Amino acid sequence: xxxxxxxxxxxxxxxxxxxxxxxxxxxxxxxxxxxxxxxxxxxxxxxxxxxxxxxxxxxxxxxxxxxxxxxxxxxxxxxxxxxxxxxxxxxxxxxxxxxxxxxxxxxxxxxxxxxxxxxxxxxxxxxxxxxxxxxxxxxxxxxxxxxxxxxxxxxxxxxxxxxxxxxxxxxxxxxxxxxxxxxxxxxxxxxxxxxxxxxxxxxxxxxxxxxxxxxxxxxxxxxxxxxxxxxxxxxxxxxxxxxxxxxxxxxxxxxxxxxxxxxxxxxxxxxxxxxxxxxxxxxxxxxxxxxx
Amino acid sequence: xxxxxxxxxxxxxxxxxxxxxxxxxxxxxxxxxxxxxxxxxxxxxxxxxxxxxxxxxxxxxxxxxxxxxxxxxxxxxxxxxxxxxxxxxxxxxxxxxxxxxxxxxxxxxxxxxxxxxxxxxxxxxxxxxxxxxxxxxxxxxxxxxxxxxxxxxxxxxxxxxxxxxxxxxxxxxxxxxxxxxxxxxxxxxxxxxxxxxxxxxxxxxxxxxxxxxxxxxxxxxxxxxxxxxxxxxxxxxxxxxxxxxxxxxxxxxxxxxxxxxxxxxxxxxxxxxxxxxxxxxxxxxxxxxxxx
Numbered sequence: 001x002x003x004x005x006x007x008x009x010x011x012x013x014x015x016x017x018x019x020x021x022x023x024x025x026x027x028x029x030x031x032x033x034x035x036x037x038x039x040x041x042x043x044x045x046x047x048x049x050x051x052x053x054x055x056x057x058x059x060x061x062x063x064x065x066x067x068x069x070x071x072x073x074x075x076x077x078x079x080x081x082x083x084x085x086x087x088x089x090x091x092x093x094x095x096x097x098x099x100x101x102x103x104x105x106x107x108x109x110x111x112x113x114x115x116x117x118x119x120x121x122x123x124x125x126x127x128x129x130x131x132x133x134x135x136x137x138x139x140x141x142x143x144x145x146x147x148x149x150x151x152x153x154x155x156x157x158x159x160x161x162x163x164x165x166x167x168x169x170x171x172x173x174x175x176x177x178x179x180x181x182x183x184x185x186x187x188x189x190x191x192x193x194x195x196x197x198x199x200x201x202x203x204x205x206x207x208x209x210x211x212x213x214x215x216x217x218x219x220x221x222x223x224x225x226x227x228x229x230x231x232x233x234x235x236x237x238x239x240x241x242x243x244x245x246x247x248x249x250x251x252x253x254x255x256x257x258x259x260x261x262x263x264x265x266x267x268x269x270x271x272x273x274x275x276x277x278x279x280x281x282x283x284x285x286x287x288x289x290x291x292x
Numbered sequence: 293x294x295x296x297x298x299x300x301x302x303x304x305x306x307x308x309x310x311x312x313x314x315x316x317x318x319x320x321x322x323x324x325x326x327x328x329x330x331x332x333x334x335x336x337x338x339x340x341x342x343x344x345x346x347x348x349x350x351x352x353x354x355x356x357x358x359x360x361x362x363x364x365x366x367x368x369x370x371x372x373x374x375x376x377x378x379x380x381x382x383x384x385x386x387x388x389x390x391x392x393x394x395x396x397x398x399x400x401x402x403x404x405x406x407x408x409x410x411x412x413x414x415x416x417x418x419x420x421x422x423x424x425x426x427x428x429x430x431x432x433x434x435x436x437x438x439x440x441x442x443x444x445x446x447x448x449x450x451x452x453x454x455x456x457x458x459x460x461x462x463x464x465x466x467x468x469x470x471x472x473x474x475x476x477x478x479x480x481x482x483x484x485x486x487x488x489x490x491x492x493x494x495x496x497x498x499x500x501x502x503x504x505x506x507x508x509x510x511x512x513x514x515x516x517x518x519x520x521x522x523x524x525x526x527x528x529x530x531x532x533x534x535x536x537x538x539x540x541x542x543x544x545x546x547x548x549x550x551x552x553x554x555x556x557x558x559x560x561x562x563x564x565x566x567x568x569x570x571x572x573x574x575x576x577x578x579x580x581x582x583x584x
Contacts, residue, residue: 137495160494174504178478181478182474183473185472185475186474190466191547192540196466209449211415213506214470255483255578
């Protein structure tokens, strides 16, 4: 069992840290809003620290799951960041979805102190975090990955090293681009079918057996038809991820015409105040086509 | 066992008619190019007729699987069409992907002679036809559907009555719209990942476990990465189907912004001479982005 610090107790981090504790690791948590860390300790046990550095003191592994690139820079390399406290031989595992650039920027800063850095964004959502069955897409050195892997296993079903630093984040971006396209096609298909007067339950039952099948169809078509979005992956989070994707595409030259269009649709959903609605609310853009 | 006529021995109809014969039905075939019908009879047995009407004489069921709306009109209600020969109580099952309008136009023409008409487009492709495991989406009256269903079962795994005449065709359109979106998202994700230098085999292995999963990802991502398209569902056929979809959307008011964009990409693939390439060749549009 390992001594670990967990930085960031949001919707994802809160249950992930709990799984680490239940797996037998010694867990010290830090959260920007202290009340949430206090609640976590009351619920789980473990310890709470007043800064990322204090949480990391003596830790073999630091897990981060914060908001964005700048939040990550602050908790890793900031004045009270974990790097000020970590001993050589420890490993930072970052579960935030960030740009690939920040992973490539922090990995050498960590390496200069003998600390490993693995970018490790997850998929599987809040339910995956709660049930400890996340998918973890990793970038970094094999040595650091293989040390962290058995610890990550406390909350993950699938943990894969894709390539060097940044490769985990880039894989997550591919994931989000694929999801955006699937959802848009599904949304257009559903609205078309509803306008045509079809019994969509029957339609989905039959077409989900074939080449149109997708996870989104299996898990979101029914709620999209009913207009239910109070669950899942929020529009705000998707918009953040697509921003990272489009920014990276300007660097690598990949043309993303439909992803760009869909990013605009998500911007419109935000303007409509649907910030916390599930990403599948994309279909609502088609139901108010004056907004296209 | 039934006496059936099969009109149209293309990539799909040829093996479908074979399954009917092997299931014990008495099959008479008609094909516009007689040589193909001759070959079918040499290979399978059964009988060949010189016109749709001659094939339909004495048949309890007529199956049609032809090219487009006008081809269907000709073989059903044309001067040598099956309606000139069919007895009251027989049923026409149309497996062509057509507009919903032509189904709604032919069903009452058939009904006027006491003949049932079921629009029954299929999915599952040539492999599904060869293996007798097609999915069949039906529109029409329950009485005609339930009589035809056990005969259709010779080449289908899933046979569903969705609603009244045209509902089968409209369901197929929903299917094609969903596929177009899935493929475009997958294409953008793959090109992004390849430009980012990722090992796409590893990427697909991990993201296909989660919310980005689709039949297309499971069955086409690897060949799309390698640029292989000499199989599957041809660009020309997809373009025909999207034309039907977009035409119908003008009638029912469903906004299809991304489907419309993708239809233009398929038009570009046709201009590039990729008419017979699989629909997954959509990714090649992104590899020559000057064409966007």
